[in-house]
Amino acid sequence: MAVEKRSIGEVPLIGRDGELQRILHAAGRYGGMAVKAAPGVGRTRLLIEAVRSLVRLGWHPHRVVTVMPTGTGFVPVESDRALAATLADAHGGRRTVVVIDDAQWLADSTIELLARRVGSKDLFVLASVSAGRRRTPVLDALWKDGVIDRIDLEPLTPEQCRSLIESMLGRSGEIVDSAAVFAVTALSSGNLVVLRDLVATAVERRALTVSSHVWHLSAPLPVSAGLSDVVRDHLAEVIALADYAGAAEIDDALDMVALAGSLEFGAAAAVMDPRLIEELESAGVLTIRTEQNIDRVTFSTPITAQVRTEDMATLRRRRLSLTVADALDASTDGLGPANASPPHCFVSTRASRSTPRRRWRRLGCRGASYPRRRRASWPRPPRRQAAGSMPSSSSRPRRASSA
Numbered sequence: 001m002a003v004e005k006r007s008i009g010e011v012p013l014i015g016r017d018g019e020l021q022r023i024l025h026a027a028g029r030y031g032g033m034a035v036k037a038a039p040g041v042g043r044t045r046l047l048i049e050a051v052r053s054l055v056r057l058g059w060h061p062h063r064v065v066t067v068m069p070t071g072t073g074f075v076p077v078e079s080d081r082a083l084a085a086t087l088a089d090a091h092g093g094r095r096t097v098v099v100i101d102d103a104q105w106l107a108d109s110t111i112e113l114l115a116r117r118v119g120s121k122d123l124f125v126l127a128s129v130s131a132g133r134r135r136t137p138v139l140d141a142l143w144k145d146g147v148i149d150r151i152d153l154e155p156l157t158p159e160q161c162r163s164l165i166e167s168m169l170g171r172s173g174e175i176v177d178s179a180a181v182f183a184v185t186a187l188s189s190g191n192l193v194v195l196r197d198l199v200a201t202a203v204e205r206r207a208l209t210v211s212s213h214v215w216h217l218s219a220p221l222p223v224s225a226g227l228s229d230v231v232r233d234h235l236a237e238v239i240a241l242a243d244y245a246g247a248a249e250i251d252d253a254l255d256m257v258a259l260a261g262s263l264e265f266g267a268a269a270a271v272m273d274p275r276l277i278e279e280l281e282s283a284g285v286l287t288i289r290t291e292q293n294i295d296r297v298t299f300s301t302p303i304t305a306q307v308r309t310e311d312m313a314t315l316r317r318r319r320l321s322l323t324v325a326d327a328l329d330a331s332t333d334g335l336g337p338a339n340a341s342p343p344h345c346f347v348s349t350r351a352s353r354s355t356p357r358r359r360w361r362r363l364g365c366r367g368a369s370y371p372r373r374r375r376a377s378w379p380r381p382p383r384r385q386a387a388g389s390m391p392s393s394s395s396r397p398r399r400a401s402s403a
Contacts, residue, residue, distance in 0.1 A: 027059070
């Protein structure tokens with residue numbers, strides 16, 4: 001069954017009713033609203049729906065798109081000039097809502113100009129702020145003084161992901177298989193952009209098919225080239241803004257975590273600087289999860305690990321796999337409990353074939369037996385007879401048969 005392109009592209013707003021009502025209520029009480037969240041969680045989707053509702057109430061929208069600074073720290077002035085021109089035209093006697101995408105990239109002078117205009121009559125500012133290392137002290141001060149309100153948007157819950165998937169696919173009474181819902185929810189980790197693209201790509205490439213009014217997975221979830229580019233651009237932005245480590249060191253750290261899936265913190269600290277782990281965690285790329293009283297380093301969004309693994313060259317994969325294997329062997333805690341799931345990179349790599357039996361057991365690799373040596377295919381030499389021993393029956397000379 002074919003699914004309309006529009007039904008996939010325009011996803012409904014699910015789980016954000018409370019945030020939407022807060023924005024509409026703030027339009028009459030505050031000078032603005034700042035929506036802060038990690039990339040892809042759904043800030044832009046929420047603002048689009050809020051602007052539609054405000055337009056129906058008589059507000060006139062103006063949108064300003066910002067640009068990330070270059071590697072030299074130079075901030076482009078196009079977005080700042082556009083915002084200044086919008087603020088200058090906002091006093092025409094009509095209610096104006098100014099929407100700013102990625103307000104963290106605005107120059108400090110522009111934010112100060114915005115701060116002076118926020119609170120004016122018939123002006124409401126909707127600012128989308130990405131959660132990360134770049135701070136916005138002026139906007140934070142406006143929220144502290146009560147001039148603007150603030151919403152911290154969280155990722156979608158598993159229940160909200162299920163409702164969203166069913167609304168995207170269940171058009172004519174179809175239902176979605178629980179295994180398909182779990183696969184999409186686990187790989188997207190509540191990220192709206194990732195979830196939408198996974199479903200759309202799976203339907204387009206026939207990985208999600210419907211039979212007897214039930215949608216089910218017929219192949220592993222594919223990752224589109226567009227989603228891979230979004231992940232790469234986000235990581236490039238994190239690397240460009242990093243203060244502590246260089247690009248090569250960050251790339252090695254991300255690839256090692258991607259190969260292992262998750263690393264016990266002691267093993268991760270053995271192959272990378274703990275301060276680098278802190279920096280990547282503050283940027284929202286890595287996260288620390290506690291499983292059975294053991295801290296493990298993993299990606300905040302699992303799709304990042306899949307994209308990094310697919311982009312990795314063979315020789316680089318082997319080298320980093322050996323590095324992680326040595327760190328796990330030297331770590332005092334190893335992988336944690338004996339029933340912990342092993343990193344998948346040690347099953348089919350050179351590290352697994354060259355790992356001694358004791359170290360293999362310590363890694364706890366499941367689904368793969370220890371590689372044994374093959375026996376020689378040539379015949380064995382005859383055994384030497386000890387002095388004074390009777391020859392075996394096979395080596396005794398046969399008696400000649402009497403005629």
